[in-house]
Amino acid sequence: MALGLSAEAQDLGGHGGPVGALAAAGALVLSGSFDTRAILWDAPEATARRVLRFHDGAVTATAILPDGALATGGQDGRVAIWAATGTEPRLTGTPHRAPVGALAVTPDGGTLLAAGWDGQVQRIELATGAITLDPAHRDRIAGLGVLADGRIVTVGSDLRLTLRAPDLTLLAAADLPDLPNGLAIAGEAVAVVFADGALRSFTPEGALRPERFLTDRPLVAVAASADTVAAAAVDGTVWVLDLPDLGVRHRIEPGQGPVWALALSGETLLTGGADGMIRRWSLASGAPLGTGAAAPAEQFDDGSRGAEIWRACAVCHSLTPEGGNRAGPSLHGIFGRRIASLPGYDFSPALRAMHLTWTPETVAALFERGPESYTPGSRMPEQRLSDPEDRRALTDFLARMTR
Template sequence: MQGAIRRRIAPLLVAMPLALSPVPPAGAELVGHGGPVHAISISGDGKTALTAGFDYSIIHWDMQTEQARVLMYGHDAAVSDVAFVPGGGFAVSGGNDGAVYLWRIGAVEPLRLLHRHEGNVSSLAVSPDGRFAASAGFDGLVRMTPLTGDAETVTLKGHAGPVNAVLFAGDGSRLLTAGYDGTIRLWPVAAGAAPELFAEIGLPVNRLALSPDGGTLVVAGTDEAVRLFDMESREERRFMLGHEAPVLSIAITPDGERFATGGARGQIVFWSLGDGRPLKTLRGHKGPVWSVAFTPDGSQLLSAGRDGRVIRWDLEAGTEIGARRKPEESPYIPPGDALAARGAELFKTCGVCHTLTPDGGHRAGPTLYGVFGRRVGTVDGYPYSKALRESDIIWNEQTIGALFEKGPQHVVPGTKMPLQRLGNAEDRRALIHFLRQALAFAERRAGQN
């Protein structure tokens, strides 16, 4: 895999978010991916979260500080789903490269490849006991692999067309799947067992979610409807309308009393699970909401989508939590310097993974303090790859500009590091101007201390 270079250089000037201060305000949204965010997973203790991006990366977040702990690279395409393994310490991911990986939390590279689909991975599930990972793919297959031992992958085929959703039911002895063919199927986990037809919707099904007690299945479809099915009788119990477009994501509160759905037009609807009443509608995203996830206490909801935002919601108030500082509030921007203000806005996709001050230290990427005139791969204490340690590239306005204009493969030949390129020359100039201003300010302050 050609990922060794990209996983070390990736944090250098790429996935850089949130406010410009060393520590962002509590409760601010998680900003770090260089583009759309497709999935969120929150750890069982609520202390950390994982997000999966179209920039090929997974970010491991500290939920209290909203700082990126680790930037994780392994996929060669957009990452479509990610999930913690119960018990802590591990996670699984799936991507549009068809790969499903097992990760050790805290590592920058995957532990091993579990299996691969011939097409995009659309959904992941981990069994309640943490023994198995299952994935649904555009190739019409469901694949399941043990996370320990050397048992082989089980392949399940029964859907006609792409499979959009997979989850473990009950104690993990059965799988529920749903697909483009409009059917929901129930599979015994035992190898070679045939599926049962659980329900036939008639239109493509996008997502499934099961209540904590295992009694109610929530179904999201392309017809803008949300359906509740009784798991025992398999009968449709409720048919609800509240979205203005197809429903793309579902999450149920840990107490099983409420749930949230995200739609293709940016709506998030909060529902009562018992009687299907809509409780409130949340609007903050521009474009599809691909993922929603509750904190373990059920008081907050995280949502993510095509607009690249990961928003934290206060469900009691129905409002977004926190607010990012405006660029003009930054001490790095001289009064009236519009170019620096524009650069600060662009730098919002940098600040979580990089600091600008001498005492800021490393985050997911090395500090940018002193970056101009520095040879790549030379900051003490940051684990660069051998290729970067031996590189003769010097970071200056030209090489930084080339990184954003042409992409990293032109600056570091052979790397596949993803990057949200800046095609506009004026934007590149603004970002570099801001970096110059911010680092000069940091140097002056350091000289005064």
């Protein structure tokens, strides 16, 4: 905690890598990071209550249960349920074959749901540890939520929205207009963010309600309450919108690079992103409630479209030898280099086993297909550039700047 500042003026800083998961309940915030840790925060005091270590890889999903228990999901495909006290999980689920993308708890607090990038929803009975698995989608599940009556909503990269009974029986399904990147429940509305930059609202059965195109960049995070929804883009811009009409209340520029996680707590918005900080914002005014400074990032702006796209990468990666490795490895000299071969960076075993050389073509393919498909086992957040001109602009920029 910085000296001379009240707790209420503090943002939450303690992770050693980008924050990719947030959950909030009352005074508590549970964050998950690329640094493989989850931290339980006392938000009013701006202090860490517990640091949880279990996952081999990034913590990709978090949940706070009504009885004070906690749940975490990881890039390693594992789910852990933690008692209100203690340093070891009291229960674990059946490992998914791919990262856990989302967690949700049923209204009675008795069941945890875990959605994997392997297309399966796992239902874990917290009292008994009994597990039910359902192959809900043909591909990555991008969002999971539970309605007040216990029905379960999911969206997947197979461009489908599904509505299921509490026992996972399929009730309804609908086609989606684009690739979804996240889901939040707001009363009887289902808010979904998409790679085409749109925030769309659906009925639980999949009928389209209002939609709002916010940007030409992918939206990658969403959070909602009864009358408010927040959405974040891969470039770090965050919008706060009113429900049900999706009128824009505030546009926020957190200045922390890409924002990968959002949470709403009372009248406060929390953002977690590339610099490892969790920032707090007023839902009423859009003003910052904390004073955490953004982590420094190299600025290479030659006025090109590629430089504009690069800003979303600049906190995780440097372009020069002096910049060194950050949350991701330095990209200096990337073209012609074998994947996972840069000294001094802790690459995952999956990447070290790959036979791939970085070229403008392979970097473009990475952003066309997404890291999970093209470089499975990467710690890089799932993101894509759907426009081939944007992919070309980025690789041209990298070719100029990383020699």
